[in-house]
Amino acid sequence: MGVARFALCKMASSLLPRMHRPSALRQMSVAADLKNSTIFRSQGLIGGQWVAAHDGKTLQVNNPSTGEIIADVPFMGRRETNDAISSAYEALNSWSKLTAAERSKCLRKWYDLIMSHKEELGQLITLEQGKPLKEALGEVSYGASFIEFFAEEAKRVYGDIIPATLADRRLFVLKQPVGVVGAITPWNFPLAMITRKVGPALACGCTAVVKPSELTPLTALAAAELALQAGIPPGVLNVVMGNASDIGDALLASPQVRKITFTGSTAVGKKLMAGAAGTVKRISLELGGNAPCIVFDDADLDVAVKGVLAAKFRNSGQTCVCANRVIVHEGIYEKFAEAFSKAVQNLQVGDGFTEGVVQGPLINEAAVQKVESFLQDALSKGAKVILGGKRHSLGMTFYEPTIVTDVKTDMLLAREEVFGPVAPLLRFKTEEEAIRIANDTNAGLAAYIFTSNVQRTWRVSEALEYGLVGVNEGIISTEVAPFGGVKQSGLGREGSKYGIDEYLELKYVCLGDMNRK
Numbered sequence: 001m002g003v004a005r006f007a008l009c010k011m012a013s014s015l016l017p018r019m020h021r022p023s024a025l026r027q028m029s030v031a032a033d034l035k036n037s038t039i040f041r042s043q044g045l046i047g048g049q050w051v052a053a054h055d056g057k058t059l060q061v062n063n064p065s066t067g068e069i070i071a072d073v074p075f076m077g078r079r080e081t082n083d084a085i086s087s088a089y090e091a092l093n094s095w096s097k098l099t100a101a102e103r104s105k106c107l108r109k110w111y112d113l114i115m116s117h118k119e120e121l122g123q124l125i126t127l128e129q130g131k132p133l134k135e136a137l138g139e140v141s142y143g144a145s146f147i148e149f150f151a152e153e154a155k156r157v158y159g160d161i162i163p164a165t166l167a168d169r170r171l172f173v174l175k176q177p178v179g180v181v182g183a184i185t186p187w188n189f190p191l192a193m194i195t196r197k198v199g200p201a202l203a204c205g206c207t208a209v210v211k212p213s214e215l216t217p218l219t220a221l222a223a224a225e226l227a228l229q230a231g232i233p234p235g236v237l238n239v240v241m242g243n244a245s246d247i248g249d250a251l252l253a254s255p256q257v258r259k260i261t262f263t264g265s266t267a268v269g270k271k272l273m274a275g276a277a278g279t280v281k282r283i284s285l286e287l288g289g290n291a292p293c294i295v296f297d298d299a300d301l302d303v304a305v306k307g308v309l310a311a312k313f314r315n316s317g318q319t320c321v322c323a324n325r326v327i328v329h330e331g332i333y334e335k336f337a338e339a340f341s342k343a344v345q346n347l348q349v350g351d352g353f354t355e356g357v358v359q360g361p362l363i364n365e366a367a368v369q370k371v372e373s374f375l376q377d378a379l380s381k382g383a384k385v386i387l388g389g390k391r392h393s394l395g396m397t398f399y400e401p402t403i404v405t406d407v408k409t410d411m412l413l414a415r416e417e418v419f420g421p422v423a424p425l426l427r428f429k430t431e432e433e434a435i436r437i438a439n440d441t442n443a444g445l446a447a448y449i450f451t452s453n454v455q456r457t458w459r460v461s462e463a464l465e466y467g468l469v470g471v472n473e474g475i476i477s478t479e480v481a482p483f484g485g486v487k488q489s490g491l492g493r494e495g496s497k498y499g500i501d502e503y504l505e506l507k508y509v510c511l512g513d514m515n516r517k
């Protein structure tokens, strides 16, 4: 049984860095309660057993809001990953042979357990990822929705009968599980990025080896504990973490792993895609974005401000669908900038457990330094900060919600994902120019437009080279719609009736000699 080496309680409250003490104390008690919870795990899960790394090495999980150590988890590598793959492979035969209704029941139970532990899971997300508790609770519901949806979808994996080309033949198409799936996930949605992959995989009979981000493994482990409690058999879901590239390489090298599904940076995604060639594996990639948010002069200003605010500042700007470029018609540029500033300056920054906080810390120091370097680049090329623009007085990795005007298309802020609470405002004159600016990137995940013109809605939605388009809406992800990018934002779709296809192989069966007596 995995017992966390909880360091929090050892820490004298007087040592707590630049933070409101009541909030810090509250966190300590939340952490202590979580430690005693039945869902708290701090070891890897292989073949239904909670295990340490073979050499006993561990890595620390820190709270980004305070820097405190929450727990130590095993620092695993190739050996443990190969064990996990063997367990998943062994479990595959019996799990895939269950009826869809039986697998569906297990998943439904897992969903119910996640929802009945919503509060604890939300707290765990806030503790290790930093997002405000309300947003973390939202992630639990969102994450759970994939399990519920695919529990239902499990029963609808229909094959086909094809009209035969010869009288004595019958032609069928079967849909069968791909096999063992390696799922590699990031830290910005510690639960939902896992359920979005594991839900459809398990629903159709695959088994999985999950590697969560080393920054946020505790939510993944808690979810895995609930999967065991739901009766999902040992080996069907395994979790390893530690040396990311060694784990990734073991998953890629194994001929038993038939599919890699990944959410994370474009750079790592490309490596995985190249690595999958060695054993010719299926691969789904959900990579970086560079989301444009086009505000036309016919937009309802309140709707646009609200929508851009949500699209930009969710999770402090740390999602791949966050608005990265706000492209505003020159006729309303100043008016929009003013109204947007008024809204942004009300965003309360602080520890995610503090009531009213809507902006947590950035995940780590490297994230803050990236924001600073992008901003420096923009300022050196003539952009202006009209709000924020520096680290927050709370210290740690808190950053002020920031608006930058006079941003040009050659600035880093417009070319790459800033992944932080910085909204760069660009200007356009015509619809054609807005579309050209929006599409002038290798990324193609989410795009947003704000307009009251129906014809324009269709025209621009069709012209945007993106996998998702939000019209007059800044938050559009849902389990019932396909999520995924075009161009270098990735391959494949997650969620919806299409999401399960990523985990299925088609098999054509030709039945001959039908008329033989």
Ligand code: ADP
Pocket: 184, 185, 186, 187, 211, 212, 213, 214, 244, 245, 246, 247, 248, 249, 263, 264, 265, 266, 268, 269, 271
């Ligand atoms: P981010 O910048 O969001 O952390 P990454 O792509 O670095 O994005 O991380 C996403 C996931 O990919 C994490 O689980 C991380 O540990 C994992 N990862 C990073 N490098 C590799 C690698 N070489 N092979 C496999 N997984 C990796």
